[in-house]
Amino acid sequence: MASIDYPLERPEAAPREFSFSESLYKWVATVDHKRLGLMYMVSALVFLVIAGIMASVMRLQLAVPNNHLVGPATFNRLFTMHGTTMVFLVGMPIVAGMANYLVPLMIGARDMAFPRLNAFGFWIFLFGGVLLYYSYLGGSGLSGAGSAPDVGWFAYAPLTEKAFSHGASTDFWALGVLVSGFGSIASAINVIATCVSLRCPGMTLARMPVFVWVMLVDAWLVLVVLPPLSAAQIMLLLDRFLGAHFFDTQFGGSAVLWQHMFWIFGHPEVYILIFPAFGTLSEVIPIFARKPIFGRPAMVGAVVAIGFISLGVWAHHMFAIGMTSWSNTFFAAASMLVGVPTGIKIFNWTATMYGGKIRFAVSMMFCCGFLLQFLVAGLTGIMLAIAPFDWQLHDSYFVVAHFHFTLIGGLVFGVFAGIYYWFPKVTGKMLSETLGKWHFWLFCIGFNLTFIPLHFAGMLGMPRRIYTYAAGRGWESWNTIATIGVFFQIAGIACFAWNVIQSVRSGKAAGDDPWDAWTLEWATTSPPPEYNFEKLPVVRSSRPLWDLKHPQDPDWKYD
Amino acid sequence: MLALAALAWLQSPTPALTEHRIANIFKPLASPAESEYQIALFSFVITGAIFVAVAGLIIYTMVRFRRRRDDDTRQEPPQVYGSNQIEAAWTVIPILIVFVLIGVTARVVASVENASPPASTVKLTLIGHQWWWEVQYPDFGVVTANEIHVPVSRDGAHTATYLQLESVDVIHSFWVPQLSGKTDLIPNRDNFLWIDPREPGVYLGNCAEYCGTQHANMLLRVIAEERSDFERWAAEQRRPAEQDGQIGEARATFESLSCVNCHTVKGTAAAGKFGPDLTHLMSRQTLGAGVLANTGANLRAWVNDPQQSKPGCFMPSMKLTDRELDQVVAYLQTLK
Amino acid sequence: MAASAIVPPSPELLESEWKTPDRGKVGITFLILTETSLFTMFVATYLIYIGKSLTGPYPKDVLEIPILATICLLSSSGTIVFAEHALEREELGRFKVWWLATLLLGLIFLAYTGIEWRHLIYVDHLTISTNLFGTTFYSLVGLHASHVIVGAVFLTLVLVVTLRGFPIATQKRRVMFLSWYWHFVDAVWVVVFTVVYIIGR
Numbered sequence A: 001m002a003s004i005d006y007p008l009e010r011p012e013a014a015p016r017e018f019s020f021s022e023s024l025y026k027w028v029a030t031v032d033h034k035r036l037g038l039m040y041m042v043s044a045l046v047f048l049v050i051a052g053i054m055a056s057v058m059r060l061q062l063a064v065p066n067n068h069l070v071g072p073a074t075f076n077r078l079f080t081m082h083g084t085t086m087v088f089l090v091g092m093p094i095v096a097g098m099a100n101y102l103v104p105l106m107i108g109a110r111d112m113a114f115p116r117l118n119a120f121g122f123w124i125f126l127f128g129g130v131l132l133y134y135s136y137l138g139g140s141g142l143s144g145a146g147s148a149p150d151v152g153w154f155a156y157a158p159l160t161e162k163a164f165s166h167g168a169s170t171d172f173w174a175l176g177v178l179v180s181g182f183g184s185i186a187s188a189i190n191v192i193a194t195c196v197s198l199r200c201p202g203m204t205l206a207r208m209p210v211f212v213w214v215m216l217v218d219a220w221l222v223l224v225v226l227p228p229l230s231a232a233q234i235m236l237l238l239d240r241f242l243g244a245h246f247f248d249t250q251f252g253g254s255a256v257l258w259q260h261m262f263w264i265f266g267h268p269e270v271y272i273l274i275f276p277a278f279g280t281l282s283e284v285i286p287i288f289a290r291k292p293i294f295g296r297p298a299m300v301g302a303v304v305a306i307g308f309i310s311l312g313v314w315a316h317h318m319f320a321i322g323m324t325s326w327s328n329t330f331f332a333a334a335s336m337l338v339g340v341p342t343g344i345k346i347f348n349w350t351a352t353m354y355g356g357k358i359r360f361a362v363s364m365m366f367c368c369g370f371l372l373q374f375l376v377a378g379l380t381g382i383m384l385a386i387a388p389f390d391w392q393l394h395d396s397y398f399v400v401a402h403f404h405f406t407l408i409g410g411l412v413f414g415v416f417a418g419i420y421y422w423f424p425k426v427t428g429k430m431l432s433e434t435l436g437k438w439h440f441w442l443f444c445i446g447f448n449l450t451f452i453p454l455h456f457a458g459m460l461g462m463p464r465r466i467y468t469y470a471a472g473r474g475w476e477s478w479n480t481i482a483t484i485g486v487f488f489q490i491a492g493i494a495c496f497a498w499n500v501i502q503s504v505r506s507g508k509a510a511g512d513d514p515w516d517a518w519t520l521e522w523a524t525t526s527p528p529p530e531y532n533f534e535k536l537p538v539v540r541s542s543r544p545l546w547d548l549k550h551p552q553d554p555d556w557k558y559d
Numbered sequence B: 001m002l003a004l005a006a007l008a009w010l011q012s013p014t015p016a017l018t019e020h021r022i023a024n025i026f027k028p029l030a031s032p033a034e035s036e037y038q039i040a041l042f043s044f045v046i047t048g049a050i051f052v053a054v055a056g057l058i059i060y061t062m063v064r065f066r067r068r069r070d071d072d073t074r075q076e077p078p079q080v081y082g083s084n085q086i087e088a089a090w091t092v093i094p095i096l097i098v099f100v101l102i103g104v105t106a107r108v109v110a111s112v113e114n115a116s117p118p119a120s121t122v123k124l125t126l127i128g129h130q131w132w133w134e135v136q137y138p139d140f141g142v143v144t145a146n147e148i149h150v151p152v153s154r155d156g157a158h159t160a161t162y163l164q165l166e167s168v169d170v171i172h173s174f175w176v177p178q179l180s181g182k183t184d185l186i187p188n189r190d191n192f193l194w195i196d197p198r199e200p201g202v203y204l205g206n207c208a209e210y211c212g213t214q215h216a217n218m219l220l221r222v223i224a225e226e227r228s229d230f231e232r233w234a235a236e237q238r239r240p241a242e243q244d245g246q247i248g249e250a251r252a253t254f255e256s257l258s259c260v261n262c263h264t265v266k267g268t269a270a271a272g273k274f275g276p277d278l279t280h281l282m283s284r285q286t287l288g289a290g291v292l293a294n295t296g297a298n299l300r301a302w303v304n305d306p307q308q309s310k311p312g313c314f315m316p317s318m319k320l321t322d323r324e325l326d327q328v329v330a331y332l333q334t335l336k
Numbered sequence C: 001m002a003a004s005a006i007v008p009p010s011p012e013l014l015e016s017e018w019k020t021p022d023r024g025k026v027g028i029t030f031l032i033l034t035e036t037s038l039f040t041m042f043v044a045t046y047l048i049y050i051g052k053s054l055t056g057p058y059p060k061d062v063l064e065i066p067i068l069a070t071i072c073l074l075s076s077s078g079t080i081v082f083a084e085h086a087l088e089r090e091e092l093g094r095f096k097v098w099w100l101a102t103l104l105l106g107l108i109f110l111a112y113t114g115i116e117w118r119h120l121i122y123v124d125h126l127t128i129s130t131n132l133f134g135t136t137f138y139s140l141v142g143l144h145a146s147h148v149i150v151g152a153v154f155l156t157l158v159l160v161v162t163l164r165g166f167p168i169a170t171q172k173r174r175v176m177f178l179s180w181y182w183h184f185v186d187a188v189w190v191v192v193f194t195v196v197y198i199i200g201r
């Protein structure tokens, strides 16, 4: 191959200090996808801590029976805000943030397709989040008593109707989430247009990194399933403000309609949330195992399959509403079928590691944690999908344990893997591996200590969303252990926070390509310049930097 | 492994209680719970096997292919891009497993949902309220609250209780783990369920759908007793309230208070429908859907200020004077 | 290999030969996809609640089939195509005429909706809170009408800009996207019309 060596010219960024107001302006007015991506990620992490603190209070309340640390009203607000925040203000901005930062870099583009729409998306998202939290002040006026929404994160009607939920707190829930949803839609349209239109020369769809593929399917899912939620919320607001009767059972309205619309959104939503982690693993594992991703087409196909099948499984959240045996069987079957493509992904990641030379950097450790924990989470998901078993498990702590295994053991672990992997690219500094290992082990132990016991509490009949429980029902010890686990998690996250602060201040310089990686984002400087690439790259395979580093045995030979 | 160990733990015998406080789904005592238990075991075995196989593979890979100290870092391992046979294998095998699971699920769903309950059933209507249960036995003319009495099902005399589930406000859910999984009580929609407890005893359950502030204290007890005991109970319940001459003044006080707007005491002026029927209050084991044991002291505390023991519940603090309180409680205690 | 790698352009593939779809078209397509999903929910809700109203007035008593409005809205899909073609051929005069016609047809449609609603509210006493029919009718038809309004606003903007002599080249893409959107709104009306005025009666 005629390899032309391009000397990289780097106009050194003018070493000029910006004043505080100048740099603030630069951030607020930015349309740069990297800054927006970072802003998404930082807001997500801030909300993670806020919602995590709420969770810690809940765990303290539940540590012992008959506890009176917080009352029922406060507790109900805590889990509602915890769940809503985690899903809409942590999970969703992580999707948008990772896509924003990485997709253009990975496909060799200079920015997203619609930079201003992108900025709009971020600010409207943040506005939605602020609106939701404003409910603490505005839910019943500024009378002092906070009144955040207390209807649960899926806000089942008719509990949300004016008759059962007075004041404005539910309005804040519906409006805040609705508005932040517009941000997600804006960002999803942007991701799709970017992936489709701004790929650098040679970056055919077949050569697109798996991460980008995953984000593409993710954005598609957002566009298809977020509107049902918006529709339901608009109807709810019409009910509450104009006296419509969509969910008003006194007027013949249906309580089940809300559930259908919510879960048509809600189930695909959980895949929307997990996809960034899937994408991250597909990038990180090959680099640290030093092998290309095993079965690329199958990996992409599996994601597409999940994207489609997950649209047809929503009613597995509704097995207890008294559906016909046909519906129950159909939704059970569809839910279990999702396990097949998900299994393909787990097997292919493992096969990627098989025969490699695995380097257990912290990022890779989080990936391995993901694999084992997500396996457990998926298998408990299969148990829930078995409708008759779910009649017992539904709305019990078993479900709580299942979805924290997917969301923490899966999503959060995946995101941490991503952060340890891409932090050097984003900041130009390495994170400390030692502190990172502390972070990993503390968080991993704490997480398992918290959520393994909750499975058993659930199987002993403990329902979720209860602010307290009587002694002697066999739940105490499981709950106490679970609460102890939270302290480990806090310590872990504190290590992480300290690690980030330390590294930004005085971390080891990363260089452009610290992991000896293969995708395009490592072909530019760390941090990347505003325009990303000096000269638009041209690629001939899915591992352009591998081709460059191994001119005698490039990937494109096998394409 | 963990799951199996835990299973063993869950199966270990609990002290013989007539009150089944530990609502372990792995100790079913009625047909629906029994079928659910069977399929639960089956799914544990299958998923357990998958877990052992896949986790084993992952851990083996992690250990076997970790980078060693003496590895040459410049030498990349062989680049393998995929393998159609292997990938086909791990697509097809899970599909087969899933089909087995679907088949079993379909069978159990149908057998539970479409099973006709045994003959000679007792019928009752369970109505969810925020945050208590109204129980009506139309055939017996009985209305009570928070405690369901049902006849026990014996091998010779197989009998079941048929529940019609309704709600007057928001969604609630019936869940007594040892008897049956959940079915929701949904306003403007009728659901059905049947149970056939095999042992006499008190089975604890909870409302299992979040229904507002006091969802945590919407507890339910199912009291399974011999058929004869059940019928004796029903007959007792059908009677109007005791007219104890001695207590006439206390009763007058009660009737003069606004209690009557929300509560019914059959045979008196009290005919409210908003709160639980109090006609045979003293025959119940708990107060306020399970928050308090039904003792004299607790009853007094409850009437004095229900918000103390069940904050947020829809019975207001009645702000009775001490005298009124004494009399009302004395009267309520006659409602055997 | 140097840490600061950049990928070499391969000889057989030059940047100039590399074509990807237009990002604007992709954006609009997916905007329409997500709007479709939104309308689907409202349409499905309408269908589910047909005949579920506990009290009157019922659709068959009060709904008139809006033939004129439908003809106007549907024909505006044609006029906007003519306008597009005119712009394509750079015939600015004809463009303005067809564009104005499209806008007027849209406005007639809106006016009809206004009259219809007025009649329903004041004469038939049907409001959004009267019964399930009112609830679903006003929200579905209203959701569609709000899209017509948005379309009309953008049509007006383009018209104003054109009248003030904006360069045609920059207009072309905008006009194309707007016309896609307008076709979409029309297509939705066909569904709404069928569901509300035919099936629903």
Ligand code: HEA
Binding pocket: A154, A270, A271, A273, A274, A316, A317, A335, A336, A338, A339, A340, A342, A343, A344, A346, A374, A375, A377, A378, A379, A380, A381, A382, A384, A385, A386, A390, A393, A394, A395, A399, A402, A403, A406, A407, A410, A411, B050, B054, B093, B094, B095, B097, B098
């Ligand atoms: C990231 C989020 C995420 C993910 C990925 C999943 C994945 C799955 N979930 Fe989960 N789920 C949630 C988040 C998630 N879930 C949340 C948040 C809730 C609760 C919402 C609420 O009520 O608040 C929930 C609730 C929930 C319920 C409802 C419980 C109830 O309320 O009664 C059900 C029921 O079917 C279910 C099933 C599944 C299934 C079958 C999968 C599958 O996708 C799992 C697939 C994976 C595997 C199966 C493992 C790997 C596969 C193999 C190794 C191949 C071999 C396997 C087989 C042959 C089976 N989930």
Ligand code: HEA
Binding pocket: A048, A049, A050, A051, A052, A053, A055, A056, A058, A059, A079, A080, A082, A083, A084, A086, A087, A090, A091, A152, A153, A154, A400, A404, A407, A408, A411, A412, A450, A464, A465, A466, A467, A486, A489, A490, A491, A493, A494
């Ligand atoms: C991404 C999603 C996500 C994540 C990450 C988490 C994380 C956690 N969740 Fe969450 N959870 C949900 C999503 C999530 N949850 C959802 C959707 C629900 C359902 C809500 C509903 O029912 O409506 C739920 C419900 C839920 C319940 C059930 C409540 C109930 O039903 O009554 C519980 C109870 O234990 C719980 C606990 C926890 C804990 C202990 C963590 C921990 O992992 C949190 C760890 C993080 C921290 C502990 C923060 C660390 C903070 C610091 C380091 C700062 C140091 C402190 C100071 C300086 C002050 N969660």
Ligand code: CUA
Binding pocket: B128, B129, B130, B131, B171, B172, B173, B207, B208, B209, B210, B211, B212, B215, B216, B218
């Ligand atoms: Cu009733 Cu929860």
Ligand SMILES: [Cu+2]
Binding pocket: A266, A267, A270, A314, A316, A317
């Ligand atoms: Cu789901």
